[in-house]
Amino acid sequence: MIHYDIAVIGGGIAGFTAALRALEAGKKTVMISAGQSALHFSSGSIDVLGHFPNGEPVSQPFEAIPKLVRQHPEHPYAKVSLEEITQSLTWFQQQLSAQKVCLYHQEDNANHGRITPLGTVRPTWLSQGHVYQHRGPRRFSGLCFVAIEGYRDAQPTLAKDTITAQRDFASCPSRTITLSIPGAERLRRNRNELRSVDLSRLLAEPDAFDSLCEQLIAQSGPDELVILPAIIADVAGERGMDVLKQRTDRCFHEVPTMPPSLLGIRIETALQRAFASAGGVLLRGDQVTGGEFDDNGCLTALHTRQLEDIPLTAEAVILATGSYFSRGLNADRTQVSEPTLGLDMVQSPDRSEWRNDDFFSQQSHPFMAFGINTDNQLRPTARGKRCQNLFVCGAVLSGYDPVYEGCGGGVAIATGYAAAQRALAVMASAKEASHAN
Ligand SMILES: Cc1cc2nc3c(=O)[nH]c(=O)nc-3n(C[C@H](O)[C@H](O)[C@H](O)COP(=O)(O)OP(=O)(O)OC[C@H]3O[C@@H](n4cnc5c(N)ncnc54)[C@H](O)[C@@H]3O)c2cc1C
Structure with a gap:
């Protein structure tokens, strides 16, 4: 016993x-845990009451x-x-x-809108540092959706089409850019098998990360909101995304991908x-x-x-x-x-x-x-x-x-x-x- x-x-x-x-x-205290939790499938934001x-x-x-x-x-x-x-x-x-995982909410405790991978806007209360909290007038000139070459667990074109049909974003210029991550090809075992965790491991290598930074600087603008699938993991808290922001001087909105969701795993x-x-x-x-x-x-x-x-x-x-x-x-x-x-x-x-x-x-x-x-x-x-x-x-x-x-x-x-x-x-x-x- x-x-x-x-x-x-x-x-x-x-x-x-x-x-x-x-x-x-x-x-x-002992914890007995059989398998993966819903966090592996979640947005990594904490919903308190949306409806x-x-x-x-x-x-x-x-x-x-x-x-x-x-x-x-x-x-x-x-x-x-x-x-x-x-x-x-x-x-x-x-x-x-x-x-070192910081979560933020609005100063007056209101819900904010979170742009989802499908381009809808869902209410939530607490979000991670590189998740854009939509509320009131937007402070960016346009939306720049990032597609990763060969990666199918995020659908930025679909998200772009959906969001521009919404009232708050109807007049907002939006576009999609495609980036390639050197080495991603060698990770793929078949046409469909490339996951966010594979990409995050690759991006932990300096060459791949440098290349991502260079492409982002070249293809996106400093006054755009760059909508990036969550593919940057972190060794310590959010450091990967912080470094990306510092290196590129861009403003990001991380969106969860198809599972596994790095935002939830974080x-x-x-x-x-x-x-x-x-x-x-x-x-x-x-x-x-x-x-x-x-x-x-x-x-x-x-x-x-x-x-x-x-x-x-x-x-x-x-x-x-x-x-x-x-x-x-x-x-x-x-x-x-x-x-x-x-x-x-x-x-x-x-x-x-x-x-x-x-x-x-x-x-x-x-x-x-x-x-x-x-x-x-x-x-x-x-x-x-x-x-x-x-x-x-x-x-x-x-x-x-x-x-x-x-x-x-x-x-x-x-x-x-x-x-x-x-x-x-x-x-x-x-x-x-x-x-x-
Ligand atoms: C796909 C999905 C996405 C979601 N996304 C969000 C979101 O983005 N934000 C949000 O606020 N809410 C989200 N939710 C709502 C979600 O219900 C809660 O947020 C929360 O994650 C539930 O946590 P939990 O600990 O109760 O259960 P779970 O996260 O489901 O964890 C239960 C754990 O118990 C283990 N377990 C089960 N039976 C046994 C056993 N007999 N012995 C040992 N271990 C066992 C399971 O393996 C699992 O690890 C989502 C729900 C789903 C299904």
Whole structure:
């Protein structure tokens, strides 16, 4: 038996937030993480609230959240206070900044527009340093979309055509330039196989990086916004993009590419570095296959695929296994379930109610809000019984659609932080009770 103070299941943004907070409080913490998180597919910006569930756009997320939770008491934001939400986001920014990944928001806390790889503009709240925050009048003369020769995971021509159809950019001159990265040809195993991570490795070589700088200076203008697929990695935080800006004197907007998304990976590696330097134990590639509950609803042991015969035990457990995408939820023909610990689910038993009739409808599909319901302490139930030392956070929670509402990152950070706080409080009162006896 291996014993920890806190065990976190799942290594996405919610799991890392909870684990880092537990480590900060001095707890011996283990994280078991089966595979890649949604960060590998994300924009690397943190959405707090872009739309109400009825589609109404939100410009000031922190002013809108009280109305959201009044109208939707089942929403995960209703389980945490507004103060906890803002506190957790500030804390998260500080954690990342200590790892040299700086995240910025508008001074008045409003959402800004982020130009997406498809050329649409999506609201978000916190973005990395070389992501252009669109709001109010533009300060550049035109848009310069960068295509990389032979690279198919970014579609700048499509993005250019889409953005100029939008009101804010209708009168904005835009063009596409094509750059070639020397050596890219030798990385390609077939016509389609060239990924952002391959290019980033190549661009870590001085010759390739110099060539990129020279081509950018020659082909783009200093008063344009240069829209660059995220292909520059960083050894330490954002240094690669900072150097590119210094060397070229250009203003960039980094856009995520098809997965893997370097903007999301940048956040994940920063979280991993913070976790390791705080002394956390990471069981990467292992998977929790089940747990044992006692009659009081206490989770007494966790089983993992790799530590088959050696159960893990912890004073408190935090479940952060994500949604369908990360297998935190599982859907078959008859039901949606939580496969890791078999927790009770909020779902519709009638399969015809899982989605809207029009699959491409502009509304959220009901199945997106299925998941684990909790009390205000973020504790779920298992077979009808309230769990005492288990706390749930992130995309596995029910009651919201992270993508449609544009609140995935915010909910993951706020509930991850709150789950750790709740676990610490329960552990503290258990300790007090044992001293009293
Ligand atoms: C494709 C995509 C893109 C998105 N982009 C954005 C964005 O740009 N900005 C934004 O704010 N939100 C975005 N979201 C919303 C997203 O839901 C949240 O932002 C957030 O990333 C969810 O984090 P999480 O930690 O809850 O789950 P995840 O990131 O899904 O992580 C869950 C982790 O748990 C692991 N796991 C699952 N089961 C087990 C098990 N039994 N044992 C051990 N480990 C397990 C998984 O392997 C995974 O690593 C996106 C969502 C998707 C699906």
